[in-house]
Amino acid sequence: MSAWRLCDADWNHWPDGLDDPAIWAAVLANGFDGVELGVYQAAEELAPERLARIERLVESTGLPVAMLLLSLPAERWPQGALSGPATAELVADEARATAEVAAGLGLGTIGVWPGADPAGANRDTVAAGARRVVDAVAPTGVRVALEYKPGTAVATADDALALGDAVPGVGVLLDTGHALAAGEDPAEVVRRLGRRLWHVHLGDAEEGNADDDLPLGRLHDFGPFTAALEAAGYAGAASLDLYGAVCAGVASGVEAAAESRAHLVGA
DSSP states (O other): OOEEEEEEEEGGGGTOOOOHHHHHHHHTTOOOOOEEEEEHHHHHHHHHHHHHHHHHHHHHHOEEEEEEEEEOOOTTTTTTEEEOOTTHHHHHHHHHHHHHHHHTTSSSSOOOHHHBBTTTOOOHHHHHHHHHHHHHHGTTTTTTEEEEEEEEESSHHHHHHHHHSSSTTTEHHHHHHHHHHTOOOHHHHHHHHHHEEEEEEEEEETTTOOOBBBBBTSSSOOOHHHHHHHHHHHSSEEEEEOOOHHHTTOOOOHHHHHHHHHHHHHH
């Protein structure tokens, strides 16, 4: 039995218009171990009314919230996120609010994706912004796993490791699709990250196409990757990130998730 848990993410079903009860029903029917929640603004996606509704769904289905991901895309943060001189404190505030909810849910880690920080952003400025986030979240006891992605200021596993060296308290969120798009071998990245691997997103991608978010197995065999997770003793959640493929009409969120799980179960 694997120590890590295979989960789905609510945002995989946003393009199809599924509400929370429908998402929980679909994720449960597909046999996953939990649901990761996407957060743009804590006051919206983690509003008390929604959290109360989700608490009822968790109780009725036994399917827990597995993770919270604070996403900081350029569309919402046009002046930058960690690297923005006028935005870094706002990002820290959002991270703290997200972490407070995570702590209340019994989660030990949140993910942060600084997609608004462009390639070429000053590394010291990005590190300073990440440090603000870590300091803001510290009182909650929750850790911060930063997601890297080609085309952003934190583009590769090397970049993520360097940021962790510069800012103690920052771990790595490995998205397999982003790693493949960067020309990396996700299994080798697992071995390189070691104890700095704090969360995983799962998607397939062609090199150079970081937004593919394809169902697992479309282009690559994920058997070596899951074997690497096992060998590393990874005991966290690994959540599907299939948003791009669902938006592109490759498959519905339910279909893409089922296809991905079938590939892993057979890997």
